[in-house]
Amino acid sequence: MELVEIKAKTASVFPFLLGACYSWFNYRSVHLGLLILFFAAMFIFNMSVDILDNYNDYRHATETHEYKRKTNIIGREHLSLKLIFTLMAVMISVSAVIGFILAYVVGWPLLVMGGLCYLVGIFYSSGPRPLSSLPLGELFSGPTMGFMITLICVYINTYQVFTWDVETLAKILLISLPNTLWISNLMLANNICDLDEDEKNNRYTLVHYLGKSQSLQLFSVMNIIAILAIIASVGFKIAPWTVLLSLLTLPFIIKQIAVFLKEQNKSKTFVCAIRILAVGALSQTVSFMIYIPFI
Numbered sequence: 001m002e003l004v005e006i007k008a009k010t011a012s013v014f015p016f017l018l019g020a021c022y023s024w025f026n027y028r029s030v031h032l033g034l035l036i037l038f039f040a041a042m043f044i045f046n047m048s049v050d051i052l053d054n055y056n057d058y059r060h061a062t063e064t065h066e067y068k069r070k071t072n073i074i075g076r077e078h079l080s081l082k083l084i085f086t087l088m089a090v091m092i093s094v095s096a097v098i099g100f101i102l103a104y105v106v107g108w109p110l111l112v113m114g115g116l117c118y119l120v121g122i123f124y125s126s127g128p129r130p131l132s133s134l135p136l137g138e139l140f141s142g143p144t145m146g147f148m149i150t151l152i153c154v155y156i157n158t159y160q161v162f163t164w165d166v167e168t169l170a171k172i173l174l175i176s177l178p179n180t181l182w183i184s185n186l187m188l189a190n191n192i193c194d195l196d197e198d199e200k201n202n203r204y205t206l207v208h209y210l211g212k213s214q215s216l217q218l219f220s221v222m223n224i225i226a227i228l229a230i231i232a233s234v235g236f237k238i239a240p241w242t243v244l245l246s247l248l249t250l251p252f253i254i255k256q257i258a259v260f261l262k263e264q265n266k267s268k269t270f271v272c273a274i275r276i277l278a279v280g281a282l283s284q285t286v287s288f289m290i291y292i293p294f295i
Contacts, residue, residue, distance in 0.1 A: 002073045003054055003084070004047035007274065011145050011186065012046045014281035015179045019153025021288040022175050026238060027158045034102060034156050041098035042149060048091035049121040053132065055084055056125040057201075071197075092122075106159040113152050120144045133198075135206035137191065138184040146180030147173060171238045177229035178284055181222040182277040188219055189273035193266040216261055223257055223276065230284060240291035246283035253280060 001007075016039055024030050058074040059081075074084065096118070103110040120140050124131045131140050151172050155162050162168070173180075191198065191205040192215050198205055207215045230246055233239040253276050260272040 003051055003079070005050040005053075006047075008050070008186070009043070009046065010274075010278045010281060011179075011183045012042055012149055014285050015146050015149040015176060016042060016153050017285045018175065018179065018281075018288065019150040020157065021285065021292060022150070022172070022238070023154050023157035024292055025240060025288070026171075027154075027161065029158045029161065031157055034105065035153070037098055037102055038153065038156050041095040041102070042152075044091050044098075045095035045118070045121060046145075048088050048095065049124065051084060051088045051091070052122065053125040055081070055088065056130065102156065106156055109155060109159075109164070110152065113148060113155070117144055117148055117152075133201075133203040133205065135204070135209050138187045138206055141187045142180040142182075142184030146178075146183045147176045150176035150179070171236070174229060174236065175233050175238055178226040179277075179281050181226040181229075182273075182280055185219055185222050186273045186277055188215060188222075189260060189264075189270055190266075192216065192219070192264045193270045212264070216264075219273075220257060220261065223253065226280065227253075239288060242291040243284060243287045245287040245290070246280070249279050249283045 020030060020035060054073055058072045073079070074081070099110070099114045103114065120131070121144070124137070124140065131137055151169075154172055188206065191207040192212060195205075195207050195212065199208060210218065227247070227250065230239075230243060234241055234243050256272040256276050260269050263269050
């Protein structure tokens, strides 16, 4: 479970559920069988990317500190690199096969969208300069998981009537913006906590260039924009009024932000970013689902 980072899977599950709710509310169209296939492909690939991340972090870690032996799950639990690589390759292959089947049914746009997600997922921690070691991790992680998963979900549900225009994409971007920002913030919070360790491993993330103070400001600003996007989605009538009920979680979110701003510690306060994502995304999705039976 730690190898596949199961605790962070809300980052993909809630954008998926939100895409399904959005499809029904705005198009009255949901293809349950295709949705189940997409969820399987998405979830399997998401787990394989986290395995790949741990695998590459272990292989590329320097020997100047105890990351390999005590921090990384592979070294700490003496896991077989060969077994892990095989497991990862099988999972990626299975998810890709499901993706090709879906693309055959719903059309070539899914190949393009899925292909972009696969490229980001694989090169996120692979290659001579992985995306996660550059000041690009937040830029790719949030939009890929928050926006692209929702977009693909909406497309699969509505492929028979879906139109590729600015208005359609802007609406999906707005409804997915809270998840997008909270997922990027998860990466940002992780990099803030891991700044010293990342620099020892020659990983120069966005935090390295911005500094901790400005990175914490960015963390706060993205949370504010996420809340404003929820309000705007109701204002533009792409989400039901019940979504405003998600604002009841605002005191909890503010408290978690305050705790993280006070101390940035991987074992103690990084969980604040996870809680914000989990509670924020859950409340947005559940408050959306409340309205569905009344349509």
